[in-house]
Amino acid sequence: xxxxxxxxxxxxxxxxxxxxxxxxxxxxxxxxxxxxxxxxxxxxxxxxxxxxxxxxxxxxxxxxxxxxxxxxxxxxxxxxxxxxxxxxxxxxxxxxxxxxxxxxxxxxxxxxxxx
Amino acid sequence: xxxxxxxxxxxxxxxxxxxxxxxxxxxxxxxxxxxxxxxxxxxxxxxxxxxxxxxxxxxxxxxxxxxxxxxxxxxxxxxxxxxxxxxxxxxxxxxxxxxxxxxxxxxxxxxx
Numbered sequence: 001x002x003x004x005x006x007x008x009x010x011x012x013x014x015x016x017x018x019x020x021x022x023x024x025x026x027x028x029x030x031x032x033x034x035x036x037x038x039x040x041x042x043x044x045x046x047x048x049x050x051x052x053x054x055x056x057x058x059x060x061x062x063x064x065x066x067x068x069x070x071x072x073x074x075x076x077x078x079x080x081x082x083x084x085x086x087x088x089x090x091x092x093x094x095x096x097x098x099x100x101x102x103x104x105x106x107x108x109x110x111x112x113x114x115x
Numbered sequence: 116x117x118x119x120x121x122x123x124x125x126x127x128x129x130x131x132x133x134x135x136x137x138x139x140x141x142x143x144x145x146x147x148x149x150x151x152x153x154x155x156x157x158x159x160x161x162x163x164x165x166x167x168x169x170x171x172x173x174x175x176x177x178x179x180x181x182x183x184x185x186x187x188x189x190x191x192x193x194x195x196x197x198x199x200x201x202x203x204x205x206x207x208x209x210x211x212x213x214x215x216x217x218x219x220x221x222x223x224x225x226x227x
Contacts (some may be wrong), residue, residue: 004157009155032214034215036218041203041221041223041225042220042221043119043121043205043218043219043220043221044158044205044207044218045218046215046217049215051214053208090157090158094214100212101146101209101214101216102163102173103159103160103216104158105150105157105158105159107155107156107174108155108157
């Protein structure tokens with residue numbers, strides 16, 4: 001069975017500081033990996049995705065993530081956080097199976113940005 | 116404007132009543148999904164549909180029902196059998212041949 005662990009429930013960073021959100025996954029084959037962001041009361045917006053190829057992927061809003069197969073990780077990073085980055089971040093894993101493109105989500109990391 | 120719409124944004128019902136949440140997309144996406152979100156639990160898959168007139172149960176289908184009579188519509192009914200229906204419900208869709216799910220804005224259902 002596939003699963004995703006986001007070990008940090010809450011993270012607080014100062015504006016301008018760097019950010020790393022952790023994500024560990026379990027999946028039986030080559031995974032498709034995603035990071036989504038959610039503002040309060042809103043839907044999820046895709047930040048970036050990894051399917052294959054270069055293990056460092058770039059996304060929107062200056063975010064990037066690195067796929068490390070040996071560590072089963074897909075951590076999200078940003079070099080300098082802006083106050084508008086405060087939101088909840090979800091990591092997800094999936095892949096094409098006979099049952100379609102089902103995703104499994106982590107429980108999320110709430111990011112607070114201090115001015 | 117292309118996109119995924121969910122209506123209404125807020126929905127209130129009395130316990131024991133069935134309620135139907137709307138999800139419409141004009142993106143010509145093939146697959147559609149329903150998730151439930153509770154604080155601290157992430158998103159859990161309720162039902163999904165890859166083609167019209169076909170759908171499969173997700174991880175927490177009990178107390179819910181769906182239909183897929185049209186490609187652009189995938190309504191979710193929360194029945195009185197659902198023990199804890201109060202939650203934030205998210206609909207998503209995926210284009211054919213892709214693996215990315217795109218989400219609607221969500222409906223917050225409160226049952227008292």
